[in-house]
Amino acid sequence: MWYVNKLFDQAQIESLSSKGFLVRSSGGVVRMEMYGCGAELRKASEGRYQMTVIPSIMSQGQFTHLWDAGYQKFLLTHDGTKLPIRVDQLADLRRFNEELRTALGVPTYYNEALGSTCHYSVYDRVKGRSGHNPDETVGAHEDAEH
Secondary structure, eight states: OOOOOOEEOHHHHHTTGGGTOEEEEETTEEEEEETTEEEEEEEOTTSOEEEEEEEEEEETTEEOEEEEOSSOEEEEOTTOEEEEOOHHHHHHHHHHHHHHHHHHTOOOOHHHHSSOOOSEEOOOOSTTSTTSSHHHHHTOEEOTTO
């Protein structure tokens, strides 16, 4: 969703709180959160900020990756746990993404506005080819609680 190398200045970052974002800053890292989603910026050498974690759905305070397994979309946690995504989570991610782009002055291009783009789109229906088992391809496993 964010294919930009744009740098943001301190004033842009400081304005996010007044626009409803929960902003946390520590040691040159800024995390913005809203609607159960978040993104992260890091201070670059010239004192401006660059996005290092694109807008993502949060799970237990951690960023997740959106994964299209062909038959369903999942959230992948950093430990490889796969969680089925809910439609309201996708709607919240889209809303968060649009509001963050507007707040930071980043344009939205047509192809990005069409729908959710995934970190991973790995699947292949032909048995024996790489990707025929989506879980193996991305190293996912079921949540032990389900």
